[in-house]
Amino acid sequence: MSTPVPGTFGKTDKLDADGLGLLLHNGTLPSVWIPPGELRDERELPRTRMAFSKIRTALKNRMHATLAKYCLSLDTDSDIFTAKWRPQLLALLDRLPPETRRCMEQELELLELVQGQIGRLEARILERVRVTRTIQLIQSVPGPAEILSIVIDRELGSIDRFSCPKHFCGYAGMAPKVKGSGGKFHYGHMIKQSNNYLKWAFIEAANVVVRQRHHPNWQKKYVVQLYERTRQRKGHRSSSLTGRRCRRHDCTLPRRSDLLGVEEGRALPGAELQATGKGALNHPVQAGADPSLTWFL
Numbered sequence: 001m002s003t004p005v006p007g008t009f010g011k012t013d014k015l016d017a018d019g020l021g022l023l024l025h026n027g028t029l030p031s032v033w034i035p036p037g038e039l040r041d042e043r044e045l046p047r048t049r050m051a052f053s054k055i056r057t058a059l060k061n062r063m064h065a066t067l068a069k070y071c072l073s074l075d076t077d078s079d080i081f082t083a084k085w086r087p088q089l090l091a092l093l094d095r096l097p098p099e100t101r102r103c104m105e106q107e108l109e110l111l112e113l114v115q116g117q118i119g120r121l122e123a124r125i126l127e128r129v130r131v132t133r134t135i136q137l138i139q140s141v142p143g144p145a146e147i148l149s150i151v152i153d154r155e156l157g158s159i160d161r162f163s164c165p166k167h168f169c170g171y172a173g174m175a176p177k178v179k180g181s182g183g184k185f186h187y188g189h190m191i192k193q194s195n196n197y198l199k200w201a202f203i204e205a206a207n208v209v210v211r212q213r214h215h216p217n218w219q220k221k222y223v224v225q226l227y228e229r230t231r232q233r234k235g236h237r238s239s240s241l242t243g244r245r246c247r248r249h250d251c252t253l254p255r256r257s258d259l260l261g262v263e264e265g266r267a268l269p270g271a272e273l274q275a276t277g278k279g280a281l282n283h284p285v286q287a288g289a290d291p292s293l294t295w296f297l
Contacts, residue, residue: 033161039154042129046151047197049121052114059111066104070096081111125150134159143205152205155198173199 023029035043060081067073072092074080080089089108093101129135129150138149162168169175173194176187190199 035157039157043154045121045125045128046154049118052118056114059107063104063107067092122147143208148201148205151201155195171195172202174202
């Protein structure tokens with residue numbers, strides 16, 4: 001191996017090893033957190049369930065498209081592939097052409113097999129993963145249930161490996177893309193360079209909250225009542241029943257102050273608003289429609 005000429009750029013294995021050794025000696029070598037072997041093994045359970053869930057969703061979408069092709073549907077907003085709607089679904093299949101009906105029956109049979117495998121995986125996940133204090137804390141917020149809380153806990157590993165909430169948000173893919181030039185910044189979609197499993201879990205948890213808000217009896221949900229009692233113990237006003245109305249849907253939406261906290265990056269109740277601009281106040285104010293109010297995060 002030839003020695004590079006002094007003053008010129010060279011990249012060899014020897015130079016790379018010297019550079020890494022120097023960084024390691026100075027304590028500036030970036031390190032990567034490697035999860036323990038047991039944790040890596042347990043991650044395969046929820047990850048495999050997620051893969052099977054994608055297959056289940058693909059089958060359902062294909063059968064919905066086949067029914068829509070012949071203008072057939074059930075008058076319900078719930079899942080038509082549950083046992084409750086099985087007689088009505090089979091009646092719709094009888095109205096299809098022979099070969100199309102045969103394909104739908106095979107797809108329905110495959111859907112039942114996939115659903116059975118998902119059920120076995122969920123039972124094994126609940127049996128294998130021990131409920132820890134971290135999982136209980138994750139379940140204390142609206143959204144994550146048993147399976148989602150386990151996914152978040154297994155993919156997270158240890159919260160101590162993140163130096164600040166911003167790093168955790170970037171790892172989870174919850175931070176938007178930022179493009180800035182000349183003092184102007186544009187925020188785009190959520191970043192893709194992240195832990196996709198953890199990102200999926202947070203998105204699903206948010207969808208659960210949205211579905212609960214659209215449910216006619218969402219105020220009677222246990223998690224909603226628990227969340228409301230927690231807010232009252234902390235001295236906040238009751239807001240889950242007095243949120244703003246959604247114009248598009250006839251439902252009550254939570255205020256942003258119900259979901260965000262004053263500490264950056266934490267999903268805690270009780271975010272405060274601070275007036276800015278002309279006539280600004282020196283104390284936090286309540287949420288409102290005044291455009292001069294900005295969130296203090």
